[in-house]
Amino acid sequence: xxxxxxxxxxxxxxxxxxxxNLKQLGYLTMTPIQAASLPITLAGHDLIAQAKTGSGKTAxxxxxxLAKLNPRWFAVQAMVLCPTRELADQVAQEIRRLARxxxxxxxxxxxxxxxxxxxxxxxxxxxxxxxxxxxRIMDHLDRGTLTLEGLNxxxxxxxxxMLDMGFYDQIAYVARQCPARRQTLLFSATYxxxxxxxxxxxxxxxxxxxxxxxx
Ligand code: ADP
Ligand code: MG
Numbered sequence: 001x002x003x004x005x006x007x008x009x010x011x012x013x014x015x016x017x018x019x020x021n022l023k024q025l026g027y028l029t030m031t032p033i034q035a036a037s038l039p040i041t042l043a044g045h046d047l048i049a050q051a052k053t054g055s056g057k058t059a060x061x062x063x064x065x066l067a068k069l070n071p072r073w074f075a076v077q078a079m080v081l082c083p084t085r086e087l088a089d090q091v092a093q094e095i096r097r098l099a100r101x102x103x104x105x106x107x108x109x110x111x112x113x114x115x116x117x118x119x120x121x122x123x124x125x126x127x128x129x130x131x132x133x134x135x136r137i138m139d140h141l142d143r144g145t146l147t148l149e150g151l152n153x154x155x156x157x158x159x160x161x162m163l164d165m166g167f168y169d170q171i172a173y174v175a176r177q178c179p180a181r182r183q184t185l186l187f188s189a190t191y192x193x194x195x196x197x198x199x200x201x202x203x204x205x206x207x208x209x210x211x212x213x214x215x
Pocket of ligand 1: 026027028029030031034051052053054055056057058059090094
């Protein structure tokens with residue numbers, strides 16, 4: 001695990017059930033990326049954050065999307081795009097842990113390399129949060145098995161890696177299907193041109209968080 005700051009999660013405007021759950025998980029103080037980004041994202045702003053693997057990114061975007069989520073409304077309210085199935089599975093698992101405080105929040109992963117049918121069945125049963133790879137999410141949008149009218153948070157996780165894998169067009173396609181009124185959060189270890197282009201095209205006045213390299 002990465003270093004944490006001295007800042008406790010209690011400082012944040014999170015519902016008390018979520019605070020209690022974080023304590024149960026043993027999350028006492030925030031990691032640097034969490035401490036720098038959560039005040040911004042919980043206030044509803046778009047965010048571009050430089051963050052490496054192992055820095056605690058999932059809670060940095062998972063907490064704000066969960067804080068906004070309405071569990072009684074069966075619509076996809078948040079979506080996380082990841083470069084690989086492995087990362088999508090990790091993100092989904094971590095979001096489920098963070099969501100334990102709320103009853104019955106359903107997280108569905110949508111990645112390529114497996115059949116569509118079980119994914120379609122999961123979506124039909126009602127999903128609150130979708131985590132997946134851009135190509136497969138695009139397939140579901142094309143078929144109409146996934147609709148995003150209720151979406152209020154879009155997360156691009158490991159954006160530079162997604163662009164390395166050639167996903168620009170798929171990301172752009174998916175982002176264009178999202179309601180214009182939404183919060184967009186972008187996490188990337190590096191800031192190549194493509195990442196800045198995504199930010200310009202699909203984000204609204206994003207705030208930036210860059211952490212100093214630790215040597
Ligand atoms: P990243 O996506 O940046 O690689 P993760 O979100 O997967 O990192 O977090 C890495 C690990 O650190 C996970 O096991 C997660 O449960 C744990 N973790 C995240 N934030 C905290 C925290 N504030 N306190 C303790 N553990 C944390
Ligand atoms: Mg991660």
